[in-house]
Amino acid sequence: MPSIADIAASKDEEDRLVYAQDASGLEGKTLTVVWPANAAEVQSIVKNALESRTDIVPRGGGTDLAGAAVPDNSIVLDLTRMNKIIEIGSDYAIVEPGIVLDDLNRELAKKDLFLPVIPSSHSVCTIGGMISCNAAGVRAIKYGKMREWVSELTVVTGNGDIISVSGKQLDDFCGTEGTAGIITRARLRLAKPLKRYTASVYKLGTAQELAERTREAVKNDNVIAVEYMDKLTCKLSGDEDAYKLFIEYESDEGDIKDPAEIEKRMHNRNIIGQTLSSKGYIVIEDPRIPHEKIPEFLEYLSGKQIPSFGHIGIGVIHARLKTDQDLEGFHEMVQSLGGDVSGEHGIGLTKRKYASSDMKNKIAGLKKKYDPENILNRGKIIDYETR
Numbered sequence: 001m002p003s004i005a006d007i008a009a010s011k012d013e014e015d016r017l018v019y020a021q022d023a024s025g026l027e028g029k030t031l032t033v034v035w036p037a038n039a040a041e042v043q044s045i046v047k048n049a050l051e052s053r054t055d056i057v058p059r060g061g062g063t064d065l066a067g068a069a070v071p072d073n074s075i076v077l078d079l080t081r082m083n084k085i086i087e088i089g090s091d092y093a094i095v096e097p098g099i100v101l102d103d104l105n106r107e108l109a110k111k112d113l114f115l116p117v118i119p120s121s122h123s124v125c126t127i128g129g130m131i132s133c134n135a136a137g138v139r140a141i142k143y144g145k146m147r148e149w150v151s152e153l154t155v156v157t158g159n160g161d162i163i164s165v166s167g168k169q170l171d172d173f174c175g176t177e178g179t180a181g182i183i184t185r186a187r188l189r190l191a192k193p194l195k196r197y198t199a200s201v202y203k204l205g206t207a208q209e210l211a212e213r214t215r216e217a218v219k220n221d222n223v224i225a226v227e228y229m230d231k232l233t234c235k236l237s238g239d240e241d242a243y244k245l246f247i248e249y250e251s252d253e254g255d256i257k258d259p260a261e262i263e264k265r266m267h268n269r270n271i272i273g274q275t276l277s278s279k280g281y282i283v284i285e286d287p288r289i290p291h292e293k294i295p296e297f298l299e300y301l302s303g304k305q306i307p308s309f310g311h312i313g314i315g316v317i318h319a320r321l322k323t324d325q326d327l328e329g330f331h332e333m334v335q336s337l338g339g340d341v342s343g344e345h346g347i348g349l350t351k352r353k354y355a356s357s358d359m360k361n362k363i364a365g366l367k368k369k370y371d372p373e374n375i376l377n378r379g380k381i382i383d384y385e386t387r
């Protein structure tokens with residue numbers, strides 16, 4: 001096993017500060033930053049942390065919006081040096097966890113392949129982070145979430161064991177936000193790039209009309225993305241006073257045929273979050289709401305002056321609140337409608353209070369199995385007491 005002294009690390013104040021935050025804006029405290037080069041080095045770091053009972057926060061691109069990559073007097077284990085593509089096959093790739101999604105897709109494009117789960121953070125987020133958050137992209141109607149594209153993982157557990165997992169056991173590490181193990185290698189399924197796609201934009205007057213148009217769209221097998229902006233988001237973006245629905249088709253059905261124009265509109269959609277942040281809406285929520293309850297939820301948001309947009313086709317509503325708006329009331333509403341607290345960004349720290357007991361029990365069970373000393377991402381999703 002490599003000696004801990006030989007592994008790249010820093011205790012410099014600048015490095016500790018840089019790694020004290022993720023994209024949630026929360027700030028914690030970094031003890032040390034380490035940049036392992038391989039699974040054996042990750043294992044050494046874990047064994048060392050077990051001896052000193054120090055918390056480890058695995059980190060990829062740091063784009064987490066729920067504080068899941070924020071340290072609490074922790075070792076931050078930056079996996080971005082482990083960014084190699086090990087193998088590309090006819091319909092799969094084996095990669096290290098620190099590779100950035102766009103870098104991987106650029107290489108795959110040379111072989112007419114791609115990984116089709118594309119979060120808006122695609123230029124920065126890593127495969128390890130995407131698996132750990134079970135990320136989704138705008139085309140989730142067609143391609144689902146990251147879990148569906150993972151067929152095998154190599155993981156260093158909180159016990160310091162290196163294990164290989166597949167099948168049902170993948171659920172222990174996909175979407176569990178680095179609380180059970182550190183992913184050091186992934187075998188991914190791949191798709192063929194879309195050959196043709198078109199899109200249409202619809203303007204709708206009410207939340208009811210928006211929901212009805214969405215319900216119709218998701219019944220169409222050619223529809224691959226259904227995105228919306230509510231009236232307040234349109235207004236804050238300098239757009240018309242209407243609900244806007246963007247539907248993408250894997251056929252000629254849409255009015256917009258030029259792929260460059262579609263990409264431009266996608267890009268504009270991807271920067272809505274920044275526009276809302278710049279106007280003070282910095283509390284980021286992403287509940288998943290049952291389709292039949294969406295009009296009621298959108299009317300509630302509109303009444304409270306909470307702007308929203310998102311993947312309405314899969315029920316994921318990106319709502320943005322100001323810090324003085326009623327977050328408790330928001331979550332009570334989500335619960336009363338039978339919604340999930342997070343449709344894609346995860347629980348981390350910011351949504352821990354609202355996580356379901358099923359999710360908390362799952363993480364507590366995984367801690368017993370893989371990380372009984374609770375040294376991995378302590379305090380994320382569940383409280384600290386497990387230790």
Ligand SMILES: Cc1cc2nc3c(=O)[nH]c(=O)nc-3n(C[C@H](O)[C@H](O)[C@H](O)COP(=O)(O)OP(=O)(O)OC[C@H]3O[C@@H](n4cnc5c(N)ncnc54)[C@H](O)[C@@H]3O)c2cc1C
Nearest residue numbers: 060061062063064068119120126128129130132136178183
């Ligand atoms: C502008 C913006 C847009 C976004 N859009 C989307 C979107 O469309 N869809 C979506 O799903 N999400 C989105 N996100 C959230 C986030 O980008 C994704 O969840 C992404 O998958 C996180 O990847 P990352 O490499 O940045 O992970 P990090 O932020 O570094 O980490 C995320 C979590 O994974 C853990 N982790 C990281 N690497 C590993 C590893 N190798 N082993 C074990 N645990 C690990 C961390 O400890 C943390 O819990 C967005 C974020 C931003 C800032």
